[in-house]
Amino acid sequence: MRVKFRIAVYSAEGKKLNREDFITRKSALHRGIRYVVEFKYLEATKWLMLAQDCMEKYLLLGLLYLSLGQEREGREFLKEAQNHRRITDYLFLVEKPEDGLKIIIEKPEAFLPDSLLS
Secondary structure (H helix, E strand, O other), X not given: OOOOOEEXXXXXXXXXXXXXXXXXXXXXXXXHHHHHHXXXXXXXXXXXXXXXXXXXXXXXXXXXXXXXXXXXXHHHHHHHHOOOOOOOOOEEEEEEHHHOEEEEEOOOOOOOOHHHHO
């Protein structure tokens, strides 16, 4: 599957999280995040849609849709994320290794450069 950028998840301490960090977590949100770190974006969207409303759910859905080329839907989810509170301390990064780009997304209204979306 061709995506515009990758999404990485880090702990508050700066450790890049992987599948094993989420394997024992059973909530829909954590399963969705697990599929994000496994690079299974379509499966991640399914679990995130089932997750409780929180900023992380909508932020990740927005980033997933943007990475898959669904800009209008992605921006709608990012806008919705502003209406919810954060429930985890995870950091989300968008990466485009071929261009050497790594951007930490701290707020849903974060600016994403056009080069990332092309």
